[in-house]
Amino acid sequence: MKVAALDLGTNTFLCLIVEGTKDGITKVYKDLATTVRLGQGVDKTGEFHPDALDRARACLTEFKKEIDLYKVDRILAMATSAARDAKNGQELFKIGEDLGIPIEIIPGEDEARITYQGATAGLQNDEKTSLIIDVGGGSTELISGRGKQILFGESLNIGGVRLTEKFISSQPVSASEQKAVEDYIRQQIQSILPELQRNKIDQVIAVAGTPTSLVAIEVGGYDEKKVDGFFLAKDRLAYWVHEFAATTVEEKKQKYQLGGRADIIFAGASILLAVLDALKLPGMIVSTKGVRYGVALEMLKK
Structure with missing residues (x-):
């Protein structure tokens, strides 16, 4: 079919x-x-x-x-x-x-299951507990599971477009606006952290345009074979959050070919970094699925 x-x-x-x-x-x-x-x-x-x-x-x-x-x-x-x-x-x-x-x-109630099964399509390892992060424009889905079983799923009202419109007036992003974005994300994550930590997470799998765009920059252009399965270390993610805060939207378009994502990539990358920080994990696997x-x-x- x-x-x-x-x-x-x-x-x-x-x-x-x-x-x-x-x-x-x-x-x-x-x-x-x-x-x-x-x-x-x-x-x-x-x-x-x-x-x-x-x-x-x-x-x-x-x-x-x-x-x-x-x-x-x-x-x-x-x-x-x-x-x-x-x-x-x-x-x-x-x-x-x-x-x-x-x-x-x-x-x-279906969003978590559909996102989880899409993000883990083709993955073989059923023993590991995975946390799927799907950073969208309006919300971010966080779903933990093992094999086909979903352990926890929550949608938070933090997304690249929503946070950019709510907090960021110009780019480069001022220190006070950076802090406002980071504090807001942290508060949202803290509200579900006890649930997330109930099962020890072995790996984070990040889907959607924010992580795949970051990896495309790392590997010199979007190539699905290179992007899918790439491990993005937390220190590289922190580097990009800093770099996106320090550049204009036009610079992000010109230097990093970010197109229509250039103005929201700082907020999107900040969400990913905040999740790794909260869970004290070294990085994330990036998937082109979802x-x-x-x-x-x-x-x-x-």
Whole structure:
């Protein structure tokens, strides 16, 4: 069966077109990503900005062209944080209806399972306890598990777009704004730290655009074979947080090819670093998988 799994995030829209069986994915045809910034201003206004909806329509129109080329059997788009928060969220669903792309909001209780199974797709080691970190634009998911069993899952209202809009007025980031971001992240993590520490965590697996962008810089450009499975040490992560705080958005675009992620990468990297600090761990494994793989696996199982 061929399926198209879409992950409509607060910052980035992703589209994965795969073939597979109920036992898993056998072939990947396309893995597309576009910076849409759907969450633009949602934290302040409670609504999707008209420009964000225009970008969403343009992106999904392009995705649908690709999906039609591969004659898929099923399509499903999952929307997360921004769609839950926006008063005019129905406008996003209307775009999906117009294009023949069914959009669902991931229920909170399913989000952890879908994210976990997507992030661990292809991993063999069932003995280790893994903590999955999915830093989004509006929220960050933290899910610990062993093998197929989920031990704990929580969604925190900290994400790259949300924190940048809330705390950062200009870049380079001032010392006081850096501290405000760090303090806020730390408070959020402290609220779930006892639960996270209940099971000794053997490894952290980070998914989504923030960690994969960092590794792309480390290895000299995005190459999935080099990025997937890369171990990003905590001292390198700390170096990048400092570097992103000290540079303008334009410098981040020019020097590090960060494109539409340049203005939010400081906040995103700060979240990753704060988690490693809280758990006193030496680094994280970066995975190029995530929610879209989980959504594809869900469709293949059914």
